[in-house]
Amino acid sequence: MSQNNSLTFEICTNQTNPEWDQFISGISSVCHEQSSVWADTMTLSGWNSARVIVKENDKIVCGAQILTIEIPFFGKFGYIQQGPCINSAGNDAVKLMVDQIKEFTKKNKLQFTTVDIAYNLKELPQITEDKDFSPHPDRLPPEAPITSTLLLDLTQDLDTIMAGFKSGRRKSIRSGLKHGLEIRTGTRNDIELLFDLIDQTCKRRDTKPLYPDISFLYKLWDMFAPNNWVVMHIAETDRQPVCASLSFTFGDTFRNSIWGWSGDYVHLNASDVIDWKTICWAKEKGFKYYDFVHLDTISAKAILAGNNHVTQKIKERPHYGSTFYKMRFGGDIIFYPGVYSYFPSKLKKHLFSFAAKFLLNNALVKRIIRSIRRKASHTT
Template identity: 25%
Template sequence: MHSDIFSSSSSDNAVEGDLLHGCQDVDLSIMAADPEMWDRFVANAVGGDIVQTAAWARTKEGGGWQCYPVIAWGDGKILGGAQMLVRRLGPFATIAYIARGPLLVDPTSCTLAVQLLDALEHVANLQHVWHLIIQPPEGGDVIAQELKARGYTADAICVAPPATLRVDLTMDLDQILARMSSSRRRNVRQAETRGLNVRFVGHEAIATFHALHKATALRQGFRPVSRSYLKRQWEVLASRGLVFILMAYHKGLPLAAMWLTAFGDTITYRLAGWTGEGSSLQPGVACHWAAIKWGKERGYRWYDLGGIDRDLAALIAAELPLPLASSSSPAGFKLAFGGYPVLLPPAYQIGLRPAGRVMASILRSSCRRHPIVRTIIGSIRGR
């Protein structure tokens, strides 16, 4: 989508009028002044995340999603809001989700939370949405409480990680290394001394990154993100300094790479790619270490390792023993970097129509291989 995702059409005006009716405390509208203004609000809001920006919404357009922003205004300033992404799955079924939202300038405001959720559900009903998923932002306890009061259940497909690990970039490099496991510190030293060349690359390397990413997906048993989605992300975000590719070469050949986003005070590891070769060279570790040093040099506060299982994060936070299998898993790879565990809100879901309630029941049953579930997950994650 272009900048007009936040401007009105004739149908938008009709929706806006409906939203304003009966909402007298704040001015609720599906219009924002402009995308840049909204994105600045997101960057400074408690729990603000790149997935709530207008720029991110544009990356989803090619996958069939349409953005419906609902913005709360007061005294000419944004008080809160969310962008809801809506997609038709077929002739009749329509789904919608909100990742890391709604955002509130005052995250303790129950009144504004209620009004925003009323407005979002109203827009969802106008768009004939069957099934709605909302994953509140970090610090969004008021939102989560209101969702539960409305009958949402906290067992939806997560549209954003429910937990993560973050490396504190305000520490000096020796302190960051000291928090890592002894084996990871050894890996870092190996990566620095074995002839790897780690550097940032541009759009010309997207095809190479995608090939590396597909190799990782094949080994780990997940569906890779599509190359077309990566290209859309790059086209929209790179010029704003919001997306980067780090690639590790050995003797001129690419071995591993990472897809990163930068937003607010955080660098986030999004996707990985590795041929599976040259493991003794530690190309993946080299990429993470390069990202940590780069983020620190540029004044970022956190390096986010991209999400882990919420139960595992809870065990780490409680300093309890971890399952033995975790040490050899992708999560175990991240754990060795010594990041701080962060528990984030789970995703909530509700069926807004009878068929949507059936869909919610399917999702609630954890039938992750069901065609409906696979379609939803793939579409949300850019596959």
Template identity: 20%
Template sequence: MPEILLTDWNDIIEKKPHAHILQSGAWGELKSSFGWEAVRVKAGEHSAQILFRKLPLGYTIAYLPKPIPKIFGENTALGDEVDRICLERKAIFLKVEPDTWEEKDDHLSLTGWQIGDPIQPPRTIVVDLRGTEDEILARMKQKTRYNIRLAGRKGVTVRAWDDIDAFNEMIQITGGRDGFGVHTREYYQRAYDLFHPGGSAELLVAEYEGKPLAAVMVFISGNRSWYMYGASNNQERNRMPTYLIQWEAMRWAKEHGAEEYDLWGVPDRDEETLEKHFTGTQRNEGLWGVYRFKRGFGGEVKRAAQALDRVYKPFLYTLYRTATKK
């Protein structure tokens, strides 16, 4: 079947309430604004949104984030269609990150794949939003509950926000302080413009006496929500604004039908190692401090199923892997 239009794709996604936000039409449009091409295909009842990035000499790399079904194996027709599209665009390989957790992964039994490096954070913490707000709070660490309430007592308030310039300034500070990469101001503006009007995202800000202290951009699709982008400056940190804003983001997601809240990224270590450093103070660099913060909200540590590369041009794939190896 030929490629399908964005409007048709949005109709498909609307009928699949469990689709991942990375398979949404808006996500494809976001990535298309920054060097990728989104191609959407359908075979029978199954469908996939694939992202292509151009390489020299007309070659591409293909990326399929969090597909709705397993596209190879039992869904042969869709797998064949994806192969056709990838070969047509001279893809060296197709990277697939399945929308399932590690313990449920059986993709490695398939032939024609290489174990790939993940693009999205492989390990995360997922907070259960079911039950009452008191029940959600009760599942958190005592110190986190205390800090959420302390922020309110210290005059911190949270509201919806649309100041992307200020958000970008704040997230640049956060990335430099905590040692992780951030996007450009244009990227955050495009994400807001694509997702917010339809109610699939909200930007929240925590303030004290009208002064922005922290902000988060939270996304929702069906019964799942994701905290992808967050920022805080170095002012009034004793007022614990980051704790209150995360709680308000969870409340927003719950009010809009989410049953879980994905905190989107912690160090990719086994849970025993993570818990050891959660209670200790010897590791604060990079995502270790982020893990300590996120773990306090309760939830379950999960690891995504293995990222896999479907290789179409083995020699060029080897060159590419060698050139991009960190």
């Protein structure tokens, strides 16, 4: 531990850190991806982790969890997912944290460290820019997988929440509820069922699953479930699974993160029903917010701009359908502040930026990039 005036900082390299997890779980809208149990899960994909922690009077006030990975021929990289974490920290503490992220980058000989800034930190981009961070080069991994989301305020009563839905969404939910679809919470034994539903969904969409290895889901469950930081909901009819969702219940925000549907029983409106039931469940458990986790930003902006802006090209985007579906739930569209990176070497910054801009069409470079993305495939 080192000291800076009345503040102290430390670098924690423990695989898990209950004190850190307890601290961040008390921050409104904090993301589970900053927890040490998430970092432990990520070891399956080759990531290591460390935490820059700033304390005032021996109490944590801010910090950041940094995932690191080494790519052959390219070196080591750092990645701060949906962070950092700030609670009751003054400017001096935040600046000290940013300085120590830079020092960590240099001491560990990282090519660069990327910060995917959490949506509740609107003022942080200016602070990072003042500390030699700059917008992350386009197309250079790691690219932020989530740049916008939809939030529902669960402090409202359920009638008010539903009144904020588009009329068609309310009609679909009420119609689906009449069919008596059964919704139950799942256990570790249901992970194979969830994985199968995810696989079926991806095959219909002609996309690849975000979690292609079921062992990652088992590890995730084993790390989060003991603290009640994850829950699974399964919709069934006549004991046949129709769809399922896995959500993170970390902090004050319920995040509906992983979802799969068999494609059958379309008339049951299972998606509408399970989403409404999980909204009700999250409110009953005392969560303040319900996060739909991901919108396609280009599609979302076009939808917000009006029908004339929703072109056929927009409709053909892979996540247009899910974005349109989620936005029918009303709520607040949240755009993330941005992604910023610190490069210790200005020369390497120019080289990486040049590679991202001009070399990505090269066949060899494409193979290398695919390798990097496979390594990072479990980061969201």
